[in-house]
Amino acid sequence: MRKAHLEYLRCPHCRGRLGIHQVDESVGDKIKEGTLLCTGCTEVYQIIRFIPRFVPINNYAASFGFEWNKHPRTLLDSYTGLKITEERFFNETKWERDLQNETILEIGSGAGRYTEIALQTGAFIVSIDYSNAVEANYAAHGDRENLLIVQGDIYKLPVRRDFFDKLLCIGVLQHTPDVRGAFLSLPPFLKPGGRLTIDVYCKFNKWYKDLLMTKYYIRPVTTRLSPEALYRLCEKYVNFLYPITGLFHKLTGISSRKLSLIFSMADYRGVYDLSEKVLKEWALLDTFDFLSAAYDNPLNIDEVRVLFKEAELEDVEINYGYNGIEGRGRRNAKQHSIA
Numbered sequence: 009m010r011k012a013h014l015e016y017l018r019c020p021h022c023r024g025r026l027g028i029h030q031v032d033e034s035v036g037d038k039i040k041e042g043t044l045l046c047t048g049c050t051e052v053y054q055i056i057r058f059i060p061r062f063v064p065i066n067n068y069a070a071s072f073g074f075e076w077n078k079h080p081r082t083l084l085d086s087y088t089g090l091k092i093t094e095e096r097f098f099n100e101t102k103w104e105r106d107l108q109n110e111t112i113l114e115i116g117s118g119a120g121r122y123t124e125i126a127l128q129t130g131a132f133i134v135s136i137d138y139s140n141a142v143e144a145n146y147a148a149h150g151d152r153e154n155l156l157i158v159q160g161d162i163y164k165l166p167v168r169r170d171f172f173d174k175l176l177c178i179g180v181l182q183h184t185p186d187v188r189g190a191f192l193s194l195p196p197f198l199k200p201g202g203r204l205t206i207d208v209y210c211k212f213n214k215w216y217k218d219l220l221m222t223k224y225y226i227r228p229v230t231t232r233l234s235p236e237a238l239y240r241l242c243e244k245y246v247n248f249l250y251p252i253t254g255l256f257h258k259l260t261g262i263s264s265r266k267l268s269l270i271f272s273m274a275d276y277r278g279v280y281d282l283s284e285k286v287l288k289e290w291a292l293l294d295t296f297d298f299l300s301a302a303y304d305n306p307l308n309i310d311e312v313r314v315l316f317k318e319a320e321l322e323d324v325e326i327n328y329g330y331n332g333i334e335g336r337g338r339r340n341a342k343q344h345s346i347a
């Protein structure tokens with residue numbers, strides 16, 4: 009991290025300012041190894057491989073760390089050559105494309121699929137993830153001057169309150185143990201009038217639709233396996249099933265995606281115009297993703313509406329979208345928290 013980026017950080021325990029405590033190794037103006045010290049409660053936090061760390065190394069998001077370091081670029085537009093993530097970012101957030109002089113807080117950044125697009129807006133980005141996926145994001149984007157990557161927890165965010173113009177939390181809330189608590193933790197970090205975009209998996213509440221979500225039958229087993237063992241199984245499974253569902257599609261014209269879903273395999277054939285090789289990579293990555301995540305807590309649309317109301321957000325828009333339910337809102341201009 010760069011020393012100049014200290015201004016964005018706060019102690020997650022007492023909200024005090026942080027200072028540089030020790031520099032063990034630096035490269036140019038970046039601290040590679042060292043420690044930060046809270047000027048309030050004197051808690052010490054490590055900087056490891058350029059990234060400030062505010063969470064225990066072993067935590068419930070380890071499968072995500074494994075996944076994103078195994079597939080650091082698979083979902084990135086710069087890898088696929090398409091604008092899949094760019095289109096989703098702007099359609100889902102409805103933000104302007106030029107956000108020079110603004111600040112964006114990204115929570116649950118994974119390998120940095122959305123970080124890559126957020127950077128294009130010219131805003132200053134603070135990207136936070138609970139897992140060591142931050143390493144994959146750093147490898148892809150760490151050299152950018154307008155980016156600070158942090159390993160931190162949505163429930164105890166180590167950044168300034170009442171500060172950010174925009175907040176993005178895509179693909180994350182359903183993977184937290186308490187979705188309501190995770191969502192309600194976010195608005196205080198926006199400046200009054202700042203805008204937030206989240207999404208969350210959709211719970212259908214229709215027995216015949218929920219019945220087809222077969223991943224929920226096998227997750228009690230798959231989430232108990234080590235990421236390495238589960239990944240090996242997923243590789244074998246996808247290699248076996250992928251050609252079969254492909255053949256079924258050729259013979260019947262019925263979408264391979266529908267059949268794949270019944271057999272708990274992700275499938276983007278017919279959805280995105282990706283090469284065969286990348287389509288299969290996406291299938292493997294996403295199959296592992298939904299079978300490995302420690303938590304998978306979808307909400308229905310009424311539950312999302314209640315959360316936005318509880319957070320007293322304004323200009324609220326909630327709709328079904330790319331990955332379930334999307335929500336946008338603006339922090340009440342009168343709201344202020346104690347920084």
Ligand SMILES: C[S@@+](CC[C@H](N)C(=O)[O-])C[C@H]1O[C@@H](n2cnc3c(N)ncnc32)[C@H](O)[C@@H]1O
Pocket residue numbers: 069072073083115116117118119120121122136137138139141160161162163178179180183184297
């Ligand atoms: C499905 S991934 C989505 C990553 C990225 N937003 C994307 O769409 O490609 C969910 C991410 O949420 C992160 N996550 C889960 N619990 C978290 C928490 N308590 N605080 C911050 N991030 C969390 C995981 O580590 C993981 O990288």
